[in-house]
Amino acid sequence: MAELRKPIPVKEAIDRVWEQRRDGYTEYIAITDCDNRRLAEDVVASHPVPSFPKSPYDGFAIRSEDTQGAGRNQPVSFKVIEHIGAGQVPEKQLHKGEATRIMTGAQIPAGADCITMFEICQTYENDEQPYMSIKRKMDSGQNIIEEGSEVAKGELLIPKGTIINPGVKAVLATFGYSEVKVSKKPVVGIIATGTELLDVDEELQPGKIRNSNAYMIASQITRSGADYRYFGKLKDEFEASYETVFKAMDEVDILITTGGVSVGDFDFMPAIYDKLGAEVLFNKVAMRPGSVTTAAVFGDKLLYGLSGNPSACYVGFELFVRPLLQHSLSNQNPFLRRVKAELLEEFPKANPFTRFVRSSVTYENGRIHVQPSGIDKSNVVTSLAYANALMVLPGGTRGFRAGDEVEVLLLEDQEGQGEF
Ligand SMILES: Nc1nc2c(c(=O)[nH]1)N[C@H]1C(S)=C(S)[C@@H](COP(=O)(O)OP(=O)(O)OC[C@H]3O[C@@H](n4cnc5c(N)ncnc54)[C@H](O)[C@@H]3O)O[C@H]1N2
Ligand code: MOO
Numbered sequence: 001m002a003e004l005r006k007p008i009p010v011k012e013a014i015d016r017v018w019e020q021r022r023d024g025y026t027e028y029i030a031i032t033d034c035d036n037r038r039l040a041e042d043v044v045a046s047h048p049v050p051s052f053p054k055s056p057y058d059g060f061a062i063r064s065e066d067t068q069g070a071g072r073n074q075p076v077s078f079k080v081i082e083h084i085g086a087g088q089v090p091e092k093q094l095h096k097g098e099a100t101r102i103m104t105g106a107q108i109p110a111g112a113d114c115i116t117m118f119e120i121c122q123t124y125e126n127d128e129q130p131y132m133s134i135k136r137k138m139d140s141g142q143n144i145i146e147e148g149s150e151v152a153k154g155e156l157l158i159p160k161g162t163i164i165n166p167g168v169k170a171v172l173a174t175f176g177y178s179e180v181k182v183s184k185k186p187v188v189g190i191i192a193t194g195t196e197l198l199d200v201d202e203e204l205q206p207g208k209i210r211n212s213n214a215y216m217i218a219s220q221i222t223r224s225g226a227d228y229r230y231f232g233k234l235k236d237e238f239e240a241s242y243e244t245v246f247k248a249m250d251e252v253d254i255l256i257t258t259g260g261v262s263v264g265d266f267d268f269m270p271a272i273y274d275k276l277g278a279e280v281l282f283n284k285v286a287m288r289p290g291s292v293t294t295a296a297v298f299g300d301k302l303l304y305g306l307s308g309n310p311s312a313c314y315v316g317f318e319l320f321v322r323p324l325l326q327h328s329l330s331n332q333n334p335f336l337r338r339v340k341a342e343l344l345e346e347f348p349k350a351n352p353f354t355r356f357v358r359s360s361v362t363y364e365n366g367r368i369h370v371q372p373s374g375i376d377k378s379n380v381v382t383s384l385a386y387a388n389a390l391m392v393l394p395g396g397t398r399g400f401r402a403g404d405e406v407e408v409l410l411l412e413d414q415e416g417q418g419e420f
């Protein structure tokens, strides 16, 4: 008789692998290459921004006290003593009745305490000496971008773990990070098992299928920010499979196999764990799909035996592998973000085990809607194409109606959350 496995709750299975998490390594890479990587250190302002007081407009720098007598019929005149553009440093200090012609982004000259825009100034010349006049009073500090008004030196700007997007990059460049310290991508190995598997470029043959899981897992690994190494597909043969698994463990941080973990006559993964002497953390989880998902520790590395059934394999990766990769990439919120959504169509199946339904989340009029993205069977591959979420239907529930509120895990969200 086939071995009877005792299912453990999903949360407990996640806790068991979570205990095995490893901190990742860091590396420096060029700022041009760091998109979508995660910062491995806090970005702290090494200087104030701006680092000098500057003009927000093209106009004139003057002393506000010189405008006190100005009015609609009372222009006050200034002698223009210098002319500077952005990048030039003013050389002259302003005294009573003097102005500097100044462009946007240029440093404010000593003595000046406000900027008047060109649009409110009259300009003229007298004996080739330029002058300007204005007909309104100015306040001290008016139209001046003060040193440090945006950011003070020493301020924490972006915490470690943040994904580098265009805005983060602008900040990195502002503070001179030509090289950026990022979390090194962990390397995850992939082995597909199954005598029935054809390569993606092979014609279909009787009884055979193309290996879709290896490509799917590689893509999930990439989506979660890690690197993968593909060790190929193996026939269901014990010795050769054992050798490949044993050697692969040496070359990766985490190893994933797909297929061969159940109780079939050609499911060799359990025997491989045995021969390795790996400590099996679980081999049955109270969930659908993916109940056969297995995790084991070999040396200081985790070995995942994901199901061969495509949807079960997919869900197993997202629930049990992804959070550890996120941790090693220093994401402070390594778990999938969970939100509430309104179910758009009925889901009549009962759920003896917690069910993770491949689903499509849409946003309409500020509300989150969800519906299954296709056939809800473990062996189905096509429903994965439109899945951007997993609907979580707790074990013991008897089916759901359209309009019910359900929880969903967002698969393409970058923020995540702190707990499962
Ligand atoms: N007597 C029992 N039979 C089964 C049980 C059980 O508890 N008792 N569990 C079922 C469940 S649930 C699942 S899920 C599957 C898990 O099977 P395995 O993980 O052992 O995977 P395989 O047997 O190798 O393959 C299952 C299925 O998936 C296809 N497959 C495999 N690899 C790939 C791939 N790389 N790309 C695409 N499809 C793949 C394979 O052809 C099979 O159809 O076991 C149930 N049986
Ligand atoms: O491990 Mo299976 O996915 O529950 O059909």
Ligand SMILES: [Mg+2]
Residues within 6 Å of the ligand: 259, 260, 261, 262, 263, 264, 266, 267, 308
């Ligand atoms: Mg099997």
